[in-house]
Amino acid sequence: MPENTKLIKHHGTKEKILKESFILFSEHGYTGTSVRKIASKVGIRESALYNHFKNKEEIFLEVAKDIFSSPFSFENENIHELALKGKMFLHKYTMQYKLLTFDKNNESMFRILLIELLQNKELREQFMNEFHNKNIKLLSEGFFVMMQNSLIRSSDPMTMSYEFLSTLFYIRLQITLMRFDSLSTTHLSTQFEKHVDFFWESIKI
Amino acid sequence: MPENTKLIKHHGTKEKILKESFILFSEHGYTGTSVRKIASKVGIRESALYNHFKNKEEIFLEVAKDIFSSPFSFENENIHELALKGKMFLHKYTMQYKLLTFDKNNESMFRILLIELLQNKELREQFMNEFHNKNIKLLSEGFFVMMQNSLIRSSDPMTMSYEFLSTLFYIRLQITLMRFDSLSTTHLSTQFEKHVDFFWESIKI
């Protein structure tokens, strides 16, 4: 089993660098994180770091690559079938969104995204594509099916998706900010369910 | 008119420093903006800069102070009376929000806010207070009045405000990002009106 060896490999230095960088970037952003601090956290000298990465930017790019690699949502499931369940679809979708909001890893990614949103054009584009367009497309499909089956009132599916998604994003943003200051989010976290309830009341026939 | 003299004063160095800093901060954030660059833009040496401000942070604080000083919304108007007009209230409110979104000055402030949101605790708190709480409170009053007068369906005014505001914020965020890349926002800007239409359909009786 020589193949496995590489995977199980007791966390190599390179992996540790990525891990610590990820944490630091998510707390202080790119410019706010120095190579010094990374090396220090890893437990090696700065010079040793350059054995694994060409430079600081290369570290960031490798970290950033993962941000959108963990795909959200029901890619493998049958949207059409799910959408027929009406409110259940919105609820399930929202619960996945909520899960990601509170997932430690995903939370850090979201923070990096927020911090670098205006500094990094690539992240900005990925935000638009992965965070926005992809979700809008999926939701639109769902709403379209619901309309066809007279489960909800007739309207533009895109606009409806936009309305639905924007609130999810806003809740997530607020929760992320609160958690960054270690404030309680119990009250805010129920907002997800409230959103589904309110929205369903707004569109159901 | 000795009082006026100070106000009209042909833009002194201090004012120019604040102006250029404001622009630079809104493009590159706090750490991304060096004292060197500020001085260069102003057209003086760095040392001369310290004649007007104690240090870089003091410049930023003075710039940041203005971010929330320009109050949004109908502070002097009668919410009760406006709310009685139902959809008209939401429309007017949204148009003010839209105006700020496209106002150059306000746009820069919004960008600074975004960039520093996770780096600066004070800005974070101000965001929650001025951008969120204040708006939620005002909208809640409006929705409450509408409910009392049976213009809209009964629901929790706070939740309803949250739903309404979150979409406004999301539209603004997207527009700000697009404009940062000099992309066209004509399509997105109509989203404001669509939002009002959709939302009113969702709550009207």
Place this chain on the structure above:
DNA sequence: GTCTATATTTGGATAGAC
């Protein structure tokens, strides 16, 4: 692969002449 040592650049800030 990691270390010490060092080069180089950039950034924030001060001293003192004019």
Place this chain on the structure above:
DNA sequence: GTCTATCCAAATATAGAC
């Protein structure tokens, strides 16, 4: 109030020994 000159610290990065 602005300039020149300078200092100091921090940050990225490289060279070469082990």
